[in-house]
Every structure is written in C-alpha cells, then in structure tokens.
Amino acid sequence: MAFSTAAQVRTRFDLKSASLSVVAVLLKTTDAAQFAAELAERVADAPGFFDNDPVLIDLALVREAEESIDFAAIVAVLREHRTLPVAVRGGSPAQMDAARAVGLAAVPDAPAARAETAAAPEQEPEPDPEAQVQVQEVIREVVHEVEVVREVPVAGPGTMVIDKPLRSGQQVYARGCDLVVLAMVSFGAEVIADGNIHVYAPLRGRAIAGARGNTEARIFSTCMEPQLVSIAGIYRTTETALPDEVAGRPAQVRLEGEKLFIEPLRNPVRINPREIQ
Numbered sequence: 001m002a003f004s005t006a007a008q009v010r011t012r013f014d015l016k017s018a019s020l021s022v023v024a025v026l027l028k029t030t031d032a033a034q035f036a037a038e039l040a041e042r043v044a045d046a047p048g049f050f051d052n053d054p055v056l057i058d059l060a061l062v063r064e065a066e067e068s069i070d071f072a073a074i075v076a077v078l079r080e081h082r083t084l085p086v087a088v089r090g091g092s093p094a095q096m097d098a099a100r101a102v103g104l105a106a107v108p109d110a111p112a113a114r115a116e117t118a119a120a121p122e123q124e125p126e127p128d129p130e131a132q133v134q135v136q137e138v139i140r141e142v143v144h145e146v147e148v149v150r151e152v153p154v155a156g157p158g159t160m161v162i163d164k165p166l167r168s169g170q171q172v173y174a175r176g177c178d179l180v181v182l183a184m185v186s187f188g189a190e191v192i193a194d195g196n197i198h199v200y201a202p203l204r205g206r207a208i209a210g211a212r213g214n215t216e217a218r219i220f221s222t223c224m225e226p227q228l229v230s231i232a233g234i235y236r237t238t239e240t241a242l243p244d245e246v247a248g249r250p251a252q253v254r255l256e257g258e259k260l261f262i263e264p265l266r267n268p269v270r271i272n273p274r275e276i277q
Contacts, residue, residue: 022053022054022055022056022086022087023050023053023054023055023056023083024055024056024058025055025056025057025058025078026058026060026061027057027058027059027061027062027069027074028061028062029062030062030065030067030068030069031067032069032070032073032074032077033073035074035077036073036077039077039078039081040081043081050081050082050083051082052082052083052084053082053083053084054083054084054085054086055078055083055084055085055086056086056087056088056089056107057071057074057078057085057087057088057089057099057104058088058089058090059088059089059090059091059092059095059099060089060090062091062095063090063091063092063095064092068094068098069095069098069099071088071098071099071101071102071104072102075102075103075104085104086104086105087104087105087106087107088104088105088106088107089106089107089108158177158178159174159177159178159179159180160172160174160177160178160179160180160193161180161181161182162179162180162181162182162183162191163182163183164183165183165184165185165186165201166181166183166184166185166186166189166191166205167186167188167189168186168187168188168189168205169188169189170189170190171189171190171191171192172190172191172192173192173193173211174191174192174193174194174195174197175194176194176195177193177194177195178193178195178196178197178198179191179192179193179195179196179197179198180198180200181197181198181199181200181201182200182201183201184201184202184203184204185199185201185202185203185204185205185207186204186205187204187205187227188205188227189204189205189206190205190206190207190208191205191206191207191208192207192208192209192211193208193209193210193211193217194210194211194212194214194217195209195210195214195217196209196217196218196219196220197209197217197218197219197220198220198221199219199220199221199222200221200222201221201222201223202221202222202223202225202248203219203221203223203224203225203226204225204226204227205226205227206226206227206228206229206230207219207221207226207228207229207230207253208228208229208230208231208235209229209230209231209232209253210231210232210255213232213233214232215231215232215255216255217231217232217255218231218252218253218254219231219252219253220251220252220253220265221250221251221252222250223248223249223250224242224246224247224248224249224250224251224253224262225238225242225247225248226238229253229260229262231253231254231255231260232255234255234258234259234260235260236260236262242262243262245264246262246263246264249264249265250264250265251263251264251265252265
C-alpha cells in the first residue's frame with residue numbers, strides 16, 4: 001500500500017516538550033557601552049566562563065527607564081563573550097518591541113492564575129493517599145509547562161542525590177533543593193543547585209550553588225579542586241591557585257557580602273559517650 005507524501009513527512013519528526021537551561025542577564029543600565037565594559041571586567045578572570053550558553057535578557061530593573069536600549073549592541077557584546085542571546089523578558093511594551101526587532105524572542109511572565117494553581121492551599125484537611133499523588137502529579141505538570149518562561153517555586157524534595165561519577169560535558173541541576181554527589185565531579189562537568197552542594201569525592205568541575213540568588217548557600221567537598229565555584233552569581237576560578245590548606249583537601253565555599261571564602265573543613269570533635277553525664 002502506498003502512503004502519501006504528507007503522511008511520510010509527518011513521520012519524520014516528533015514534537016515533544018523540553019526544558020532549556022539559560023543564563024539570565026539582569027540589566028541594571030540602558031547604556032550598552034557601560035554594560036560592555038562591566039561585563040568584560042566581570043569575566044576577565046574567567047575567559048572560558050561562557051561556553052555558547054543561551055542567554056535570557058531580563059529588563060525588570062530598567063523597565064521604567066526613559067532612555068532607549070540599543071539591543072543590537074547588547075546582543076553583539078554578549079555574542080563576543082561566547083553566549084547566544086535568545087530571549088528577553090520583563091521590559092516595557094516599547095522595549096519588548098525593540099528587542100523583537102533584533103531577533104530576540106519576547107518571553108512573557110506566567111499568568112498569575114497558573115502560579116496560584118501551583119501553590120498549596122492553606123488549612124486544608126489531609127487528603128487520602130490517592131488524592132495526594134494526583135495533586136503532586138498536577139503540580140509537576142504545571143511547573144514543566146512554565147519552567148522555561150518563569151521559575152515557579154513549589155514544594156519539592158529537600159535533596160537530590162547523585163551516586164554516579166559525572167564526566168566532562170555532563171550537567172546536573174537540583175532545582176529548588178540541595179544537591180549531594182557521592183562520586184567524582186570531573187573537570188568539564190557541572191553541578192548546579194538552588195541550595196547547597198555537597199560533593200563527597202573530588203570536585204574538579206564547576207559547582208554553582210544558590211543558582212537563583214540564595215546567598216546563604218554553600219559548597220562542600222572532601223577534595224576541593226574545582227574548575228570554578230559560584231554562589232548566587234559571585235564566582236571564582238582556579239586560575240588563581242587555591243591555598244595549600246584547602247587545595248585537594250576537605251573544604252567549604254561560602255559567600256560573605258560579594259566575596260567568596262574557601263575554608264578548610266576541620267575534623268569534628270569526637271566525644272566518648274561515657275563522658276556525657
């Protein structure tokens with residue numbers, strides 16, 4: 001039996017939903033030259049920090065600005081630093097139109113009603129187990145639909161655990177929780193968490209904690225040898241050698257103000273139970 005050409009074409013691809021990890025660039029100025037200078041200074045110590053990462057330009061802080069934004073210049077600067085500007089959000093109607101004119105996709109905020117759907121109701125009687133499963137499934141579906149557009153905070157597991165080594169090029173993102181890795185994170189691999197990151201093995205790749213702005217997040221490793229560490233957007237590369245007291249040793253990374261501190265983890269004090277009165 002012969003099939004039509006249209007039927008054959010329809011079988012040559014599938015349409016599926018997908019999520020995309022992007023780097024959000026939050027503009028604080030409408031001056032493209034000032035943005036270019038500050039970005040160059042920011043990545044001067046890490047020329048390989050970006051690796052053709054897709055970028056979302058967030059205009060929330062300049063939405064009310066009267067000055068126009070030269071999006072062509074902004075896009076050119078971002079591309080010079082090996083990023084791929086793909087979308088824009090949070091701007092005024094005029095700003096969004098100007099961004100679309102240079103080929104950026106306008107990403108709208110998620111409808112408020114959808115966010116309310118994801119929030120848990122207060123003071124509700126405890127449902128039966130079957131009902132709980134159904135509610136959890138619906139929440140996951142709603143977040144999946146909007147996660148590329150807007151991050152919707154929902155209750156979830158407190159920790160993601162990875163028990164296999166991460167090779168170069170692999171990436172793990174613990175959205176809304178801590179990340180625990182029980183095996184080596186190789187050079188070129190990347191671990192990201194909205195909370196803390198614990199690596200009970202050599203950490204040799206990139207570790208990004210507090211990915212959505214949690215300044216209290218920390219990074220722990222039993223063998224601190226990272227390619228890059230970052231907390232809430234403040235980062236440090238190992239082009240500057242780590243001090244001997246932390247290099248290759250148990251250590252933690254924490255953020256204080258806008259400065260990262262890498263400190264050794266001291267051995268815990270062992271207490272003899274017989275000494276406890």
